[in-house]
Amino acid sequence: MAELFKAALVEKAAELSEEALRLINQQALRDLKAEEVFTFRLAACNDQVDRDDERFTEEALQGFAELFPGRPVLMDHRWSATVQTARVYAAAVEDKPGGGRQLVLSCYMPRMDKTEDTIAAIETGILRECSVGVAVERVICSICGKDQRREWCEHIPGREYDGARCVFLLDGAAEAYEVSLVAVPTQPEAGVIKAKRYGGPEGPAEDPQPGKGPGADSQAWQDEALLELEKTRFV
Numbered sequence: 001m002a003e004l005f006k007a008a009l010v011e012k013a014a015e016l017s018e019e020a021l022r023l024i025n026q027q028a029l030r031d032l033k034a035e036e037v038f039t040f041r042l043a044a045c046n047d048q049v050d051r052d053d054e055r056f057t058e059e060a061l062q063g064f065a066e067l068f069p070g071r072p073v074l075m076d077h078r079w080s081a082t083v084q085t086a087r088v089y090a091a092a093v094e095d096k097p098g099g100g101r102q103l104v105l106s107c108y109m110p111r112m113d114k115t116e117d118t119i120a121a122i123e124t125g126i127l128r129e130c131s132v133g134v135a136v137e138r139v140i141c142s143i144c145g146k147d148q149r150r151e152w153c154e155h156i157p158g159r160e161y162d163g164a165r166c167v168f169l170l171d172g173a174a175e176a177y178e179v180s181l182v183a184v185p186t187q188p189e190a191g192v193i194k195a196k197r198y199g200g201p202e203g204p205a206e207d208p209q210p211g212k213g214p215g216a217d218s219q220a221w222q223d224e225a226l227l228e229l230e231k232t233r234f235v
């Protein structure tokens with residue numbers, strides 16, 4: 001299943017309540033004390049239309065809130081023990097400042113020599129961009145209602161059709177893989193844009209808009225996108 005990456009932001013450090021410490025200790029192998037952990041919150045994704053003219057549904061956000069606890073916080077989407085920096089211990093859908101709803105991930109990392117630099121980078125705002133790796137069950141075209149994972153349609157997100165703007169609705173939380181702190185946010189984003197034109201299993205029946213938008217491409221594009229995605233995930 002294609003993994004999506006969406007940009008997100010680190011929020012100010014969460015205060016550590018007894019309940020939070022209890023949840024953290026559900027993830028840890030030994031009981032940690034409050035002074036041993038550093039916690040922070042990630043505004044991971046929300047239900048607003050993003051710059052790719054897509055948005056998550058509230059149902060998808062609620063689903064991710066159930067899937068994310070226990071998932072790793074990585075650095076630049078790299079799955080390696082040496083770069084796994086933190087872990088999600090709680091997740092909830094909350095009101096988003098300025099309107100809408102957002103998925104907020106509460107994360108912890110142990111305070112130790114190895115993590116000192118990362119904690120400092122988060123605390124000082126140097127490291128504040130992040131990106132979620134998730135998969136959804138359905139990608140619904142707002143114009144015709146077709147699920148892009150199963151059936152191709154000619155509509156292109158961001159374009160207007162009889163006065164209505166086409167948006168792709170990311171619906172149904174299939175999987176939450178990880179959330180990454182990204183030192184260079186443009187790189188995973190570049191992977192996403194390619195990886196996010198879905199298409200049915202057969203790809204488009206015909207090329208509706210040659211040269212216009214990622215949907216104009218063929219199976220070769222999909223292969224390339226998968227490759228790009230693999231690179232993003234496993235470099």
Ligand SMILES: [Zn+2]
Nearest residue numbers: 141144153155
């Ligand atoms: Zn459509």
